[in-house]
Amino acid sequence: MSRPIVCIVGRPNVGKSTLFNKMAGRRIAITEDVPGVTRDRIYAEGEWLGRFFTIIDTGGLEPEKDDIVMQNIKKQAEMAIETADAILFVVDGLEGLTSTDKEIAEILRKSGRNVILVANKIDNRKVPDELYELFELGLGQPMAVSAEQSLGLGDLLDEVVKYFPEDSETEKDDESIRVAFIGRPNAGKSSLINHILGEERVIVTDIPGTTRDSIDSYFEHGGNKYIFVDTAGLRRKRYITEKVERYSVVRTLTAVDRADICVLVVDGTQGVTEQDTKIAGYAHDNGKAIIVAVNKWDVVDKDDKTYLSHEKEIRETLGFINYAPIVFISAKTGKRVDKLLEMINIVNNNYNMRISTGVLNDILNRAILMNQPPSDKGKRAKIYYGTQVSVKPPRFVIFVNIKELMHFSYVRYLENQIRSHFGFAGTPIIFEFREKGE
Numbered sequence: 001m002s003r004p005i006v007c008i009v010g011r012p013n014v015g016k017s018t019l020f021n022k023m024a025g026r027r028i029a030i031t032e033d034v035p036g037v038t039r040d041r042i043y044a045e046g047e048w049l050g051r052f053f054t055i056i057d058t059g060g061l062e063p064e065k066d067d068i069v070m071q072n073i074k075k076q077a078e079m080a081i082e083t084a085d086a087i088l089f090v091v092d093g094l095e096g097l098t099s100t101d102k103e104i105a106e107i108l109r110k111s112g113r114n115v116i117l118v119a120n121k122i123d124n125r126k127v128p129d130e131l132y133e134l135f136e137l138g139l140g141q142p143m144a145v146s147a148e149q150s151l152g153l154g155d156l157l158d159e160v161v162k163y164f165p166e167d168s169e170t171e172k173d174d175e176s177i178r179v180a181f182i183g184r185p186n187a188g189k190s191s192l193i194n195h196i197l198g199e200e201r202v203i204v205t206d207i208p209g210t211t212r213d214s215i216d217s218y219f220e221h222g223g224n225k226y227i228f229v230d231t232a233g234l235r236r237k238r239y240i241t242e243k244v245e246r247y248s249v250v251r252t253l254t255a256v257d258r259a260d261i262c263v264l265v266v267d268g269t270q271g272v273t274e275q276d277t278k279i280a281g282y283a284h285d286n287g288k289a290i291i292v293a294v295n296k297w298d299v300v301d302k303d304d305k306t307y308l309s310h311e312k313e314i315r316e317t318l319g320f321i322n323y324a325p326i327v328f329i330s331a332k333t334g335k336r337v338d339k340l341l342e343m344i345n346i347v348n349n350n351y352n353m354r355i356s357t358g359v360l361n362d363i364l365n366r367a368i369l370m371n372q373p374p375s376d377k378g379k380r381a382k383i384y385y386g387t388q389v390s391v392k393p394p395r396f397v398i399f400v401n402i403k404e405l406m407h408f409s410y411v412r413y414l415e416n417q418i419r420s421h422f423g424f425a426g427t428p429i430i431f432e433f434r435e436k437g438e
């Protein structure tokens with residue numbers, strides 16, 4: 001059985017995302033007093049009394065609206081409702097019933113799912129008269145909470161776990177490979193995830209910046225579990241005018257922090273941009289594994305030299321991540337997307353690879369025989385031995401006599417020697433030099 005799913009629905013600005021963040025234990029969804037901030041399904045892991053479950057936040061529903069974004073929000077909410085074990089229908093407990101609340105309640109009654117009516121924004125013990133109106137919805141007794149003040153959440157979660165199937169998986173998931181899809185707006189990140197998942201999990205339009213949050217999608221393939229994170233594309237700072245969009249930039253960087261592997265999605269028709277370089281640099285500086293996926297390859301004008309010229313240009317522009325493999329794909333046609341999945345698995349293995357101390361020192365000794373360590377003012381660096389101390393990324397501690405003598409060019413030489421034996425495609429290698437006694 002899969003992990004229990006709890007879905008949060010309601011009209012805009014009733015506090016769904018605040019409730020979602022409280023249940024997740026950290027700020028994931030963007031919360032802002034602007035209706036319609038959350039536009040996709042956003043996933044997080046929740047836990048109550050040792051039972052783990054998946055929480056889904058959905059965009060604010062306004063059934064009477066019919067624009068393209070609202071149509072997509074409705075579609076996303078319907079998908080979430082269909083998969084949920086329990087649905088939290090959030091209303092504003094101080095505002096009273098609205099026509100939109102009644103329309104959403106009608107949709108939920110027809111779904112046949114387990115629905116818990118949540119009256120939010122009740123931040124004191126006095127029950128407002130508006131709360132009694134909610135019985136008209138025919139969804140049972142409303143539970144009064146204040147997501148902002150964390151009031152009533154324990155009682156709410158006690159009620160939620162009653163709906164979990166007895167044979168569902170409620171233990172913590174530490175096995176999934178977390179992959180963040182990063183890059184500038186409209187490069188095709190959402191389309192790529194949708195193609196892999198085989199469903200429209202992430203809203204896709206031709207409007208740059210549709211994805212404002214970082215959205216987790218769970219996926220299993222070939223015996224492996226993945227969490228794919230779609231991120232808001234980063235724009236140049238002078239184009240970031242909305243307060244919400246500034247939050248999105250922070251959320252993109254946070255998604256990189258949470259990821260094991262970052263897939264940099266580059267628009268093949270435009271090449272690597274300054275923004276691509278910046279977000280790739282952030283991933284590299286934070287020790288993340290990286291794959292470059294050149295998308296829209298199906299619409300690029302090609303001849304027998306196009307592939308090599310594009311690869312050369314990418315290597316020159318992104319020289320600081322020359323370890324990152326490059327895959328040319330088309331999210332629209334699906335061309336070589338399977339190769340990208342294969343590369344994610346390969347890179348994940350490299351990211352978690354360990355080299356025994358004996359083998360590592362054999363490589364170091366051979367490297368020293370071929371090329372002596374640098375010297376300065378009559379003093380020569382000596383390498384005593386090395387050991388790998390961690391993975392994700394692979395980190396090596398090398399013991400030397402004088403660490404200041406270890407010039408960066410010689411460090412690069414040692415890295416190349418290790419890579420020549422073990423590859424480590426897609427992952428940075430971290431070296432730390434210590435003198436004896438440190």
